[in-house]
Amino acid sequence: MKSPLDSRRYDPDPRSREIEPGIADGVYVFVQDENGSIFVLPDGAHLHPKVLGGAQPAMYAGDLTIERGRVQDLTNLSGTFQFSDAEGLLAVASALELKGFRIMPGAVRLFSHVDSSWPVVLR
Amino acid sequence: MRIVILEDNPDRRAAMSDVLADLFPRAVVEYFAVARRMIEHLDSTGLYDVALISLDNDLDMVTSDDGRLVDPGDGIEVAKWLITRPPVVPVLVHTTNTMAGDQIDELLGSNGWSHSRVIPYDGESWIPEVWRSTVRTLIVTHAPDATVSSIGVTILKHGLQFGLPLEVMLEDILRVGALHSRGDEAVEDFSFELAYLSGSDVLASIVSVGKPLLADIGFGATKEVVDLSISCLGIGPVASDNDSVEPMFRRLLVENGIREIQFEIVQPKPGHQAVLLTGNRSNQLDLISPGIQANIRAVKSLLELALVIAIREPQNDIDVNRRSELLSE
Numbered sequence: 001m002k003s004p005l006d007s008r009r010y011d012p013d014p015r016s017r018e019i020e021p022g023i024a025d026g027v028y029v030f031v032q033d034e035n036g037s038i039f040v041l042p043d044g045a046h047l048h049p050k051v052l053g054g055a056q057p058a059m060y061a062g063d064l065t066i067e068r069g070r071v072q073d074l075t076n077l078s079g080t081f082q083f084s085d086a087e088g089l090l091a092v093a094s095a096l097e098l099k100g101f102r103i104m105p106g107a108v109r110l111f112s113h114v115d116s117s118w119p120v121v122l123r
Numbered sequence: 124m125r126i127v128i129l130e131d132n133p134d135r136r137a138a139m140s141d142v143l144a145d146l147f148p149r150a151v152v153e154y155f156a157v158a159r160r161m162i163e164h165l166d167s168t169g170l171y172d173v174a175l176i177s178l179d180n181d182l183d184m185v186t187s188d189d190g191r192l193v194d195p196g197d198g199i200e201v202a203k204w205l206i207t208r209p210p211v212v213p214v215l216v217h218t219t220n221t222m223a224g225d226q227i228d229e230l231l232g233s234n235g236w237s238h239s240r241v242i243p244y245d246g247e248s249w250i251p252e253v254w255r256s257t258v259r260t261l262i263v264t265h266a267p268d269a270t271v272s273s274i275g276v277t278i279l280k281h282g283l284q285f286g287l288p289l290e291v292m293l294e295d296i297l298r299v300g301a302l303h304s305r306g307d308e309a310v311e312d313f314s315f316e317l318a319y320l321s322g323s324d325v326l327a328s329i330v331s332v333g334k335p336l337l338a339d340i341g342f343g344a345t346k347e348v349v350d351l352s353i354s355c356l357g358i359g360p361v362a363s364d365n366d367s368v369e370p371m372f373r374r375l376l377v378e379n380g381i382r383e384i385q386f387e388i389v390q391p392k393p394g395h396q397a398v399l400l401t402g403n404r405s406n407q408l409d410l411i412s413p414g415i416q417a418n419i420r421a422v423k424s425l426l427e428l429a430l431v432i433a434i435r436e437p438q439n440d441i442d443v444n445r446r447s448e449l450l451s452e
Contacts, residue, residue: 113148
């Protein structure tokens with residue numbers, strides 16, 4: 001679990017909800033809570049701390065793109081949480097598959113929070 | 124990973140920096156207020172570690188060291204320079220100058236560059252609202268796989284160090300891309316192939332990974348195949364049963380179980396042209412997926428780099444006539 005770098009206790013954004021199949025196409029920021037549930041908000045600047053709100057810690061965070069119901073990309077991009085472990089991102093991918101989402105080949109991309117190298121495609 | 128931006132407005136720069144610090148905190152961000160300086164910088168540092176270029180068009184005059192006003196050039200000038208290079212970086216055009224934006228789009232689009240456009244509005248509001256999301260999508264979609272890039276560079280370094288035939292290096296680079304795109308070691312249904320136009324306008328296969336494409340669709344295919352890819356198929360993957368594919372070519376693809384095909388022109392410099400063919404026979408894969416597209420671009424960049432080295436070092440040059448000689452070594 002990791003606490004947000006921005007520790008202000010924001011109210012949760014009212015649009016925040018657990019991801020489910022049938023969600024509209026688009027880019028979303030996501031935060032996985034301590035129970036493993038994945039909550040999303042339509043993409044926007046500095047939204048990660050408002051997904052769960054209250055400066056709650058997260059199991060993982062990043063963003064993803066849904067296109068025709070499929071996960072086109074899934075990343076660890078979050079300036080607020082900056083998760084860098086591949087296992088956590090792969091676990092998010094598996095959790096999404098359990099929910100019924102198809103993960104496209106090459107979609108899971110781990111960006112470095114250590115240096116400016118290219119992302120690693122995990123699967 | 125660098126992000127290179129032509130933008131002279133300090134407020135816009137500050138807003139862009141805020142957005143990028145949150146989105147890609149480790150990316151190196153480089154700003155330029157003069158088109159020529161940006162071109163000189165990119166010319167000396169190369170494009171292979173650039174994740175995104177963002178271009179404004181109209182720039183304010185700048186004052187030189189001796190107090191003279193100097194014309195800073197514009198985004199069109201940068202676009203004209205970019206199209207003399209391999210299209211390996213996505214470009215985001217952010218200008219309120221509609222005519223100039225259209226011209227840049229036309230220049231980039233007709234030369235195979237991936238590009239998007241955002242139109243500024245309301246001070247700097249557009250930067251977190253629309254520029255940010257476009258930057259995110261372009262970089263996530265286009266950034267090559269670090270694994271493919273780093274292994275490919277290692278292959279090149281070792282190959283040069285030990286004097287391996289360039290053909291061997293090229294095949295290894297293709298293999299890395301194919302394996303990563305396929306996701307496992309069974310690449311039979313996913314082909315990467317590098318081909319050259321020989322002097323007689325015959326498309327000759329140099330190296331390939333997976334089940335060869337050219338051998339199946341007719342070894343000795345002519346330059347028309349390449350021309351078709353550009354005029355009819357365009358840039359990017361195409362379903363083999365697409366109506367825009369020339370009927371004879373379509374029949375050959377379908378007969379050989381090729382579901383999708385993609386041609387990429389690998390052109391390290393004018394007059395030196397090769398073709399990277401990607402073919403997909405699998406029902407489990409879609410060439411259009413961001414990961415595969417990123418790998419194709421990574422492999423293409425590495426091939427271009429290898430061919431630049433070959434051109435500079437004639438002893439390593441690939442001549443179609445030397446193909447059998449190289450293979451027998």
